[in-house]
Amino acid sequence: MAQISFKPSHQTIRWIGPWLLGGLLYRSVIAWAMPPGFDEAYYYLYTRHLDWSYFDHPLMVALTSGFGLWLTGMVSPLTLRLGALGLFTGSLYLLYRTGQRLLGESAGRWSLAIASLIPIFFLALGTFAAPDNGLIFFWTAVLWVSACEFFPSGPYRPTARIVLIGLLLGLACLSKYHGFVFGLSLVGFCATSPEHRRALRSPWTALSLLLFGLVLLPLLYWNATHGWISFRFHLSSRFDSSLTSTYSLSNLLGVLAAELGYLFPTLGLPLWWVSVRETLAQLRRMVAVKPHKPDPLLAQKRFLLWCGLPTAVGFTLLGGLTPIYPAWPTPGLWSLTPLLGQTVGEWQARSRPAVRRWLGGSGLAIGSLLLFALLHITLGTLQKPSQYALFGGLIAPQADPSTTLIDVMQLRQRLIEDSEVRSAIAAADFLVTPEFWLSGYVAIAVEPLTEAPVMAFSQDPRGHALWFQPADWLGQDAIFISIADFSQAETIETYQPYFETFKEIAQVKTRRGGAVSEVFYLYRAANLVKAYEYPY
Template identity: 30%
Template sequence: MSGREPAATPAGWWIALLALTAARLGAAALLPLSPDEAYYWVWGRDLQPGYLDHPPMVALWIAAGTALAGDGPLGIRLLGPPALALASLAVAGAGNALFPDRRPGTWAAALMNAMPVTNAGAVLMTPDTPVFVFWCLALWAAARLHASGDGRWWLAVGGFAGAALASKYTAALLGAGLLLWLVAEPSARRWWRDWRLYAGGLLAGALFLPVVAWNAAHGWASFAKQGGRAGAGEDFAWRFLGELLAGQLGLASPVLLALCAVGVGAAAVAWARRGAGGAGLLAALTLPAAALFLWQATGSRVQGNWPAILYPAASVAAAAFTARRWQRIGAWLGLGLTVLALVQAAAAPLPLRRGTDPTLARLGGWPGLAREAEAARRAAGAAFLAAEEYGLAAQLALHLPPGVPVVAIGDRWALFGLPAPPAGEAGILLRSLRRGEGPSLWSGAAPGGEVVRARDGIEAERYRLLRVETPPPGQPAALLPRPR
């Protein structure tokens, strides 16, 4: 181990990081909001210690951003780009601390920032953004702990790990990786006798305690929902493994994914053969979690964004153990794919259909849909617009003209502190035709036409309009907030 501080980072690297952050802020302001982002904006207007889907950190970030910049895309996403710049500094510092002789830090940060998944997390505001940032900061603190031998770093590790766990439950894999390293790495076993290890753990637990308390007060709803996703299904399915691999090829980019795999493998070999504790830390933070995701994909779908938390440590390993020439190729390819995706999302120069353009499916046509829905509401003389899908309801709340009530219905809304809709009023419900024609949650719904969400004339989704009345008492429903 070495406590030697890394030399100053080149000025060009700082300029590139500032330029990248400015570009991400511009993209955050220009790109349309996704349904999930709109839904998390509702969270930010009803702050709680927990929610059905995730812990509350993303709501806190959105509340802070919208307080500074308003309820538009920039305000909702405001904290993402500067936070990713901080995460980049953390990864660079971690790489230089773990390998002071090779000093791979700036290249590790460059590889991580070239990945499309990192840029998506920097621009779009979901729970993946804060958990990724705090994971990077925890990696940096653990690297400084290993390099310096100073046990006070355990307090920083615990604080960042607790903040990551208050962002998304998959941060538990960070604790599992650190535990494996403490058990398997001989030079780290001495920390079991140091009170600061346990103080860091207590700090992490204290930061997560409000989430536990919220779950206890709400029938363990969030733990049950997310815990139900753990584990593989009963039947082995190659297609889920194929989806996971294809997703990572697109989100990390092919060359960078290969470099990360080779780098982590080389780090594991260096740990096993030479007792390289710093390389072992990287292997412990990636390999068990990667194995878990692969195992889960043998029987159920693993969302492509879930493994994003593995790439900070994997990028350090790639920068330390692979050829610089391939790192340059991978970085340029990753950035090129990122630019293509962002341009398509913002301007749609390619007239792609929904099945080949995820930006159309998630981001396209929401303001136009709100205008069509509002015209239908006025024509019907209805008092409100409504939706059963939480993302659709939140998009309507963001895009409809001021003063138009938006009602959301479903069990999840019983866990919010939002007001109930006024009784005895008629409204128009939007229901996606892609989700089938099953029975509505609204009793007595009557057909009322269709509206289409489209971008530049290309259909993204079609919605059935149903005439409904305010849900009866006892039916979970909420009157959603509107932009201030």
């Protein structure tokens, strides 16, 4: 078996080095400045409740999110995202190697450049802490090893690389359930390619499946001991309230429009156009009576289409039935990027200045828009009032959705500065909030103040229902923390019966641009007298 080489040439390093290092620096600035999102705050709780798997996702996101926390011993948005930053840099390099292996050096380089510029790629996959961080790294590793396996210099014969594919695919599944779709895509490619069909009958594949199953043991063991709750959630219950009875073309068009926005139109439209063009070319060759002009890269393109289209198209079409997250189709679109990379190489041969203007203009526009958004999120440049307001400000903090991203570092400082609050938190046996995601924010903020657990009394508790048994906390004292987004009268009415006393002790305010952006209501909830009942 030919060895897989990780060592790039000096010329390659000179070309891809600035892209990798420049992208890492750019994403690091965003990771440092941007407050954590809802999901990121929730994934921080994963790192405090290490387990073989979790209600929402397999275990990898706990490891990738915890990497920076454990490495530095500090809890901050940046350290929470260090794993994402590092893994995406590796993913970009592996994507370059995949494009290079399948479609040539030019395709590999342009794939790297395009993937570095597409916002949904470098933000959702490479900046924010998410299951997609590990998924896209192992997904791309599978792409590259598969490219080396299925497209050798001579006739194809199955090799031991298939075992490595099984291992990496298992790790992708331990990152996010998308990995199973990818595995089926690889089977589909082999089944429809006469030359590669022999891989399905190879003893190496049997060994690969065995290793794949062994890697999945943590996921399977945890689910088996928890009533398969994670699979039931993803395959059924999460869609119960949102699934429409009829397919909606208007919803699908909305999903497509949003998808192009996240990809950025000048990059997303060419990516989809090239993917559709190559798909139609493959179909025409299948049904053609007259022979077509030979395409030496036909099988390589078919491989990329099989790896990308089922995920990209499948999850996009799902948007006509139920709301989807922007990141769901993204791994498939990532797999299709080398096809656009090859096409850009052809465009460059015809007009190098046009390609530079296109990519340079796209990068400048994306960078400018993100800088504008980042300044508003952190300083309130569009907020009215704000000491940093542009044009006098346009939107009040109460109506601005960006204020839902809680500045946990400022909140931490406010809690530390208030001696009464600091003492109350330190004395509490546990902390509790009314939402699963708010507990993540609170846990990050109070990390230097207490080691007490932070739980959620909510009918959408996610992992909290498995991490805690409220009956175990009967007789214990808590600090209940809510925010101004919720009616405090309803909060008191809902949660006061669970405690002997429930009394407000403080209001802690965070500010942006000098104006109040969020108000946190802290209640001393003494003596839990009634266990909160979770729905599962």
